[in-house]
Amino acid sequence: MIVERKSVDLGELQLDSGETIPSATIAYESYGELNEARSNAILIQHAFSGDAHAAGVSKKDGATGWWENMIGPGKAFDTDKYFVFCSNVLGGCSGTTGPGSTNPATGKPYGLGFPFVTVADMIRLQKGLVEHLGIEKLLSVSGGSMGGMQALQWAASYPEMCASVIPIASTHRHSAQQIAFNEVGRQAIMADPDFEDGNYYDGPGPGRGLSVARMIGHITYMSDDSMREKFGRRRRQMSDESSLFEVESYLRHRGGQFVGRFDANSYIAITKAMDTFDLSLGHASLGDVFEPFDGRFLVISFTSDWLYPSYQSQEIVRALRGRVKDVAYVELPSSYGHDAFLVEAGEQTEIVRGFLASTFKKLTPVGAAR
């Protein structure tokens, strides 16, 4: 399946901060066909450092999508049955307007002048895309990690526009520990003299700082067990005289790779959006947030995920059950840590496939054309 990134300019975007982005572009990919009733659309949300390339083989560079094991013909998100699409987040660096985009007021990249954006802003822009595609109601919104936060925000912002929501390995608000890890990443970037207060687009850019930030991230995405299994205390010979632990060379490699594909200002903008995300803020309780939503919820977490531990998913489930909402919750056994949502396709597939099929059936009148 060869796929090509598309993009739409959705015009002016009002932000929660009161500021405005005069011309907001959103990049997306889609897989499968929208049915006549436009009732089979599933919106996939990427995690922090992901992008719109969720599945298939990129026409541009041949890369496979980040959720290739979950999206495709016969897979969990079955493209023989559903129209599946994924967009790059606002503030990102893979086609959607972000800090690296040109600020029309100055003719230069926004840099740190890019307005503060929230997860709700990301979803507001995405709603424009959904409308642009002529979809009135999404069959489902799903994603892992920050993708799960965006799915939750859909249920909160536009409850009438989604029939179901599948947040995976996610949370309704970051804990102090999650904020702390993000903050150290931001500090590593800002400590790099090549950061130049975010105006580095004409220079080398804060590659060393960004690499360190990414290394921290990678540790938090794995579990103690999965790191032991993958690396143990094995060493890699670097020269006749020196060797590194394999885990050291892996982290350095992954850190360096990241610098080539990610923008440091996006790192800061998106992690800030994650840290300030707090779905129940301004409500008496999290249950209140979901009160207007009458669709279905499937919440998934993983036993070894210590970055987004199961108790955070369970808080969401409790809030929904307190309002007698239609919610299924599964804690899947896995040793992969937070990465499990990307890796453990087997068990997720059974659960997601059944959930989508029954939701679709419920939504579609008997005898109606698909």
Next chain:
Amino acid sequence: MIVERKSVDLGELQLDSGETIPSATIAYESYGELNEARSNAILIQHAFSGDAHAAGVSKKDGATGWWENMIGPGKAFDTDKYFVFCSNVLGGCSGTTGPGSTNPATGKPYGLGFPFVTVADMIRLQKGLVEHLGIEKLLSVSGGSMGGMQALQWAASYPEMCASVIPIASTHRHSAQQIAFNEVGRQAIMADPDFEDGNYYDGPGPGRGLSVARMIGHITYMSDDSMREKFGRRRRQMSDESSLFEVESYLRHRGGQFVGRFDANSYIAITKAMDTFDLSLGHASLGDVFEPFDGRFLVISFTSDWLYPSYQSQEIVRALRGRVKDVAYVELPSSYGHDAFLVEAGEQTEIVRGFLASTFKKLTPVGAAR
């Protein structure tokens, strides 16, 4: 209790690497009095970023010791009964020879030219101090975290010289995850252009990198729970327009503080010693390492410590039990994470006090003068 740091030049030190330090100085503090039989000496080992100032009030700057709640009259390490002393590690930056010391061959600081040192090297130097003090056998060697590794190394290197060992929140070898966190800290330091390949003693030094490294450390020392309790999602107003999460301002503050008191080259040297520490290397099993040791072991770990999880202490206990050694193991409930060994004085006190008293009784012939 006003205390003053002492130091001794112990001359040439042979290292595991085959290199030699021509003139090795060790800095230490002591509390309480050595008895006539010299049988009441307890050696305290500091953790990674600690120093010899374990207890009392420093004559130099009025600071209290890092284990003040555990060492003193009537405390766990009772200075009314025992002679307690603590030395700064080889490779450190608080009085003992390390990368910031003058290399006699060049007349300049060693910097990264400081030889690679191991935990066994640290203990070899410390043995010189013990002999210098005229002590033939230590009543006990104890410490938390890297201090526990040093205690374990004593039992392995000089089994006849210690009657008991108390490793707390420690391990016999670092896991891939522990190595990974240390490596990110080292990379943060080395990414700082002011690091200058370790030759920064005439310049500003890699303060930004060292601060980021320390911030990472602080997250790993606390638990998810203790961070939630201490910071939650509370914010601190920084100016009329900006606020930070309290956890962010705390980490920045602690990172900055650390720069004033710690040497980046020591950070690298000591974390490398920790990462390469592997007590059973070259032995058929960990049990083999402890075979010659006929003293007593008290192993302590804490439920919420995810940096040095209980299973690592339990590996040590199993190895000792397999050789029918005298070992007591306690897993203490605590929400403080790895910091628990510094904070949870109450429960540790009861256990350590009883263990030391019975060890001392066993060691001292009935009716013998103390």
